[in-house]
Amino acid sequence: MxxxxxxxxxxxxxxxxxxxxxxxxxxxxxxxxxxxxxxxxxxxxxxxxxxxxxxxxxxxxxxxxxxxxxxxxxxxVRSGIGIVFQSYNLFPHLSVLDNVTLAPIRVHGVPKARARTQALEMLDRVGLADKASAKPDELSGGQQQRAAIARAMVNSPKLMLLDEVTSALDxxxxxxxxxxxxxxxxxxxxxxxxxxxxxxxxxxxxxxxxxxxxxxxxxxxxxxxxxxxxxxxxxxxxxxxxx
Missing domain, CATH: 3.40.50.300 (P-loop containing nucleotide triphosphate hydrolases)
Structure with missing residues (x-):
């Protein structure tokens, strides 16, 4: 199947x-x-x-x-699917860490401490552990896109959907x-x-x-x-x- x-x-x-x-x-x-x-x-x-x-x-x-x-x-269904768009769609007023933990906490009911731990592990996975407290506009385009991928992956999805994720990058x-x-x-x-x-x-x-x-x-x-x-x-x- x-x-x-x-x-x-x-x-x-x-x-x-x-x-x-x-x-x-x-x-x-x-x-x-x-x-x-x-x-x-x-x-x-x-x-x-x-x-x-x-x-x-x-x-x-x-x-x-x-x-x-x-x-x-x-x-x-969406908790098992990660999706990333070309425009990143990060919330500019939130830190990178808060962007990654927002859906797990508010939508999926993950306890805050566990969500933060999982998010930090995922940011480390995509090479952004040192940018957890940064705001999106402090990152390069490539870093913002990697943050968006980390956000999509934090729930360990079965399937990742990526829509023109490099087209907005230098x-x-x-x-x-x-x-x-x-x-x-x-x-x-x-x-x-x-x-x-x-x-x-x-x-x-x-x-x-x-x-x-x-x-x-x-x-x-x-x-x-x-x-x-x-x-x-x-x-x-x-x-x-x-x-």
């Missing part, structure tokens, strides 16, 4: 069909990267998996549980975030990642999926899909990306 199973999912915003009969399996410990043009449905898919958007049709199962069932406890800061994600992948963290950066995709992915107009058009190992794509639309996209 796949850790994440997406079956025939459809999602529209008004008359705009964003996900069109979309299906994908992600195995435990697998890093799957989604590529495709803007508007192809990548970010919407992540938001549907994290229940930030409600699907119009189809089923999403996480570890065998149908999380698209309207009776599902969304807070319980080129010299991309490497530190990429190194962290490669390390997490090597340790068996299950990840579903949206990106426009092909070198990033090649470095971290077990499987790359090309989305086009809300459909999964083609999928395969990085070497195969990036160097020998089968679909003409994939070939065209990669030619444009490479300039």
């Amino acid at each position: 796949s850790l994440l199973s997406i079956r025939n999912v459809r999602k529209s915003f008004g008359t705009n069909l964003v996900l069109n009969d979309f299906s994908l399996d992600v195995e435990a410990g697998e890093c799957v990267v989604l590529i495709g043009a803007s508007g192809s449905g990548k970010s919407t898919l992540l938001r549907c998996v994290n229940l930030l958007e409600t699907v119009d049709d189809g089923v999403i199962e996480l570890d065998g549980t149908d999380i698209t069932d309207p009776r599902i406890d969304t807070d319980r 080129p010299e800061l991309v490497g530190e975030v990429l190194d962290l994600l490669c390390e997490l992948s090597s340790e068996g963290m299950t990840m579903l990642i949206c990106t426009h950066e092909m070198s990033f995709a090649r470095s971290v992915a077990d499987k790359i999926c090309f989305l086009d107009q809300g459909r999964l058009l083609e999928a395969g190992p990085p070497q195969q899909l990036l160097e020998h794509p089968a679909e003409p639309r994939t070939q065209e996209f990669l030619r444009r990306i490479r300039g």
Whole structure:
């Protein structure tokens, strides 16, 4: 059984069909990267998996549980999923430590002392132990993104969702975030990642999926899909990306 199973999912915003009969399996410990043009449905898919958007049709199962069932406890589902956006979404008035402990304490009812201990361990894990008392605007972009990843990981999620997490960074800061994600992948963290950066995709992915107009058009190992794509639309996209 796949850790994440997406079956025939459809999602529209008004008359705009964003996900069109979309299906994908992600195995435990697998890093799957989604590529495709803007508007192809990548970010919407992540938001549907994290229940930030409600699907119009189809089923999403996480570890065998149908999380698209309207009776599902969304807070319980989200406690098992970490999500990181390109804009960090850290609260500027809170310290890094308080940003990381906020959800465990207020949403999941973790005792404050235990939440702080777990948060400090996670900040150490991402190389930010010495920045626990700093405010987000005192950090570099790469450090802010690593803090956001620490916040997403503090509940030991089954699945990590990452949406263009390097696109807002200066080129010299991309490497530190990429190194962290490669390390997490090597340790068996299950990840579903949206990106426009092909070198990033090649470095971290077990499987790359090309989305086009809300459909999964083609999928395969990085070497195969990036160097020998089968679909003409994939070939065209990669030619444009490479300039």
